Amino acid sequence: MAEANNNFFVDMHCHIDLFKDPVSAIRSAERAHVYTIAVTNAPFVFENTAELVATSRYVRAAAGLHPELVGSHGHQIDKLRPLLDQTRYVGEIGLDYTTLDESLREKQRHVFGRALEWCAEYSDKIVTLHSRRASADVISMVGSGFTGKAILHWFSGTKKEVERAANLGFYFSVNPAMSQSKKGQSIIAAMPIERVLTESDGPLVGVGQNSQLHPADVKLAVQDISTLWRVSFDETQSRICENFRTIIDDRSTHFQDFPEDKDSQKTRFNLRKFDGQPR
Numbered sequence: 001m002a003e004a005n006n007n008f009f010v011d012m013h014c015h016i017d018l019f020k021d022p023v024s025a026i027r028s029a030e031r032a033h034v035y036t037i038a039v040t041n042a043p044f045v046f047e048n049t050a051e052l053v054a055t056s057r058y059v060r061a062a063a064g065l066h067p068e069l070v071g072s073h074g075h076q077i078d079k080l081r082p083l084l085d086q087t088r089y090v091g092e093i094g095l096d097y098t099t100l101d102e103s104l105r106e107k108q109r110h111v112f113g114r115a116l117e118w119c120a121e122y123s124d125k126i127v128t129l130h131s132r133r134a135s136a137d138v139i140s141m142v143g144s145g146f147t148g149k150a151i152l153h154w155f156s157g158t159k160k161e162v163e164r165a166a167n168l169g170f171y172f173s174v175n176p177a178m179s180q181s182k183k184g185q186s187i188i189a190a191m192p193i194e195r196v197l198t199e200s201d202g203p204l205v206g207v208g209q210n211s212q213l214h215p216a217d218v219k220l221a222v223q224d225i226s227t228l229w230r231v232s233f234d235e236t237q238s239r240i241c242e243n244f245r246t247i248i249d250d251r252s253t254h255f256q257d258f259p260e261d262k263d264s265q266k267t268r269f270n271l272r273k274f275d276g277q278p279r
Contacts, residue, residue: 012198015039015204026059044079062090063091133156135155176220
């Protein structure tokens, strides 16, 4: 049985399949009680990732097509559609405007738009979004009518875009690397506390001497967020767990043993302690 209280952690964006030893990474998430979304970068790797996590209590596979791979794997977009019948979780998808090739940007928008159209056919998709240098377009393309839940992964846009996204119902997933800069701290502080989740983005991200973050390292993000919110680690963890319960709608059809008791005992979060300013 899953935790009846908020004694767990959340990794909304982790590349489990890219670890040298994916099985070990999954076991690590299990030991640390980290509910983890294993994103994939192209449809052809989904089946392998789904098999890896098939017996996991804490890890689920997401189907995606990374925008940076659209140039080489964009032809696989049609293979994404049938995968949406196999998982509630979608990602990594989105836009990446580090390329200056406008034709490639347009191709990214086409692929992203089709993925969003297919997700809209369902009512429960949870989508983790890539938006590097493309925040405005990603937010606009998802818009206000999206029928699922949209999460801006490692958001690096502006505070005005944070406000706009939050008003449209978006969530944000924060990793330990984000708080390493003043800009990152400012962006995190601008996020409404009821929309904040955590992620590792492992193994693609490292912090300090830890060259590859694992799901359990989301604890570092919780600590950083607690400092910015000026509340305890436990209160921050509790708030993030409550946000997670909200985003999955306490469903048990996919995470069959996820906590469902909203009235279970938990550390309460004192909103008055946070004034919205980074420390």
